[in-house]
Amino acid sequence: MSVTIQNEDFDISRESRALQNASVGAIALFVGTVRSQSTDDAAETIEAMTLEHYPGMTESEIEAIEAAARQRWPLSGVTIIHRVGRLLPDDQIVMVAAAAAHRQDAFDAAQFIMDFLKTDAPFWKAEERGGVTTWVDARDSDDTARKKWARPDTPTS
Amino acid sequence: MSSNDITIRYFAWMREHTGTSTEVIALPEGVTNVEELLPFVTKQSPGHATALADMLAVRVAVNRTYGDLSTAVSSGDEIAFFPPVTGG
Numbered sequence: 001m002s003v004t005i006q007n008e009d010f011d012i013s014r015e016s017r018a019l020q021n022a023s024v025g026a027i028a029l030f031v032g033t034v035r036s037q038s039t040d041d042a043a044e045t046i047e048a049m050t051l052e053h054y055p056g057m058t059e060s061e062i063e064a065i066e067a068a069a070r071q072r073w074p075l076s077g078v079t080i081i082h083r084v085g086r087l088l089p090d091d092q093i094v095m096v097a098a099a100a101a102h103r104q105d106a107f108d109a110a111q112f113i114m115d116f117l118k119t120d121a122p123f124w125k126a127e128e129r130g131g132v133t134t135w136v137d138a139r140d141s142d143d144t145a146r147k148k149w150a151r152p153d154t155p156t157s
Numbered sequence: 158m159s160s161n162d163i164t165i166r167y168f169a170w171m172r173e174h175t176g177t178s179t180e181v182i183a184l185p186e187g188v189t190n191v192e193e194l195l196p197f198v199t200k201q202s203p204g205h206a207t208a209l210a211d212m213l214a215v216r217v218a219v220n221r222t223y224g225d226l227s228t229a230v231s232s233g234d235e236i237a238f239f240p241p242v243t244g245g
Contacts, residue, residue, distance in 0.1 A: 032245055051244065052168060052169055053244070054166070054168060054218070054221070054237060054239070056221050057218055057221035057222075057237070060221060060222075061223075082244065082245075093245070094244070094245050114245060117244060117245050118242075118244065118245040119242065120223075120242065121242060121244050121245075122168070122218075122239060122242050122244075123242055123243065123244025123245070124168060124169035124170075124239070124240060124242065124243050124244070125243045125244070126169070135169055135170045135240065135243075136243045137241075137243070138240070138241030138242065138243055139243075
């Protein structure tokens with residue numbers, strides 16, 4: 001189990017290999033990357049984005065999400081890496097990898113972790129467009145994605 | 158930092174309004190929760206007042222755990238104010 005916040009890029013093949021062993025039958029690995037197109041205005045190009053976090057709290061929130069996933073699915077390993085600092089289009093931002101004996105558990109756990117990370121982990125994005133930096137607004141669709149996992153044993157904060 | 162102090166932290170656009178990421182203040186007398194602390198924070202500067210003008214747009218954490226206006230505050234605590242999160 002591993003949660004890392006870092007400025008540096010990461011190597012997904014190395015991270016995936018590290019989760020593999022003879023009892024693992026499935027690894028679901030999600031990678032989020034920086035798009036050059038803004039969601040709000042498709043004509044506008046994003047030159048860069050800067051990610052800020054709350055050292056200490058961000059890690060513990062993600063660890064709590066991971067613990068909830070491990071309670072819900074039989075996982076043999078989980079690796080979560082999130083970058084902070086200034087990133088450019090095509091850069092990798094986040095990786096969530098879940099390893100299990102069977103694919104459905106790996107798929108579901110990776111999606112669950114990602115959905116909760118979006119709404120609960122303290123990160124903030126600022127986009128640079130035309131030399132102007134704007135903080136990104138939170139999305140209702142992210143709350144909707146998180147709600148589909150609602151069950152008594154999931155985090156409620 | 159004296160034993161009666163609290164630390165207040167701001168992130169993202171709230172930090173830009175307050176002009177500071179971290180401040181240490183003496184816990185005001187009679188303050189027992191986040192809601193009671195707010196008037197003492199907003200009076201620090203016009204930027205502080207702007208940052209905390211709409212508490213529906215503000216998330217609160219006390220000692221790095223999500224809380225709300227009713228969360229208890231005591232000396233030594235770290236209180237954070239930040240916008241809804243946008244990571245991933």
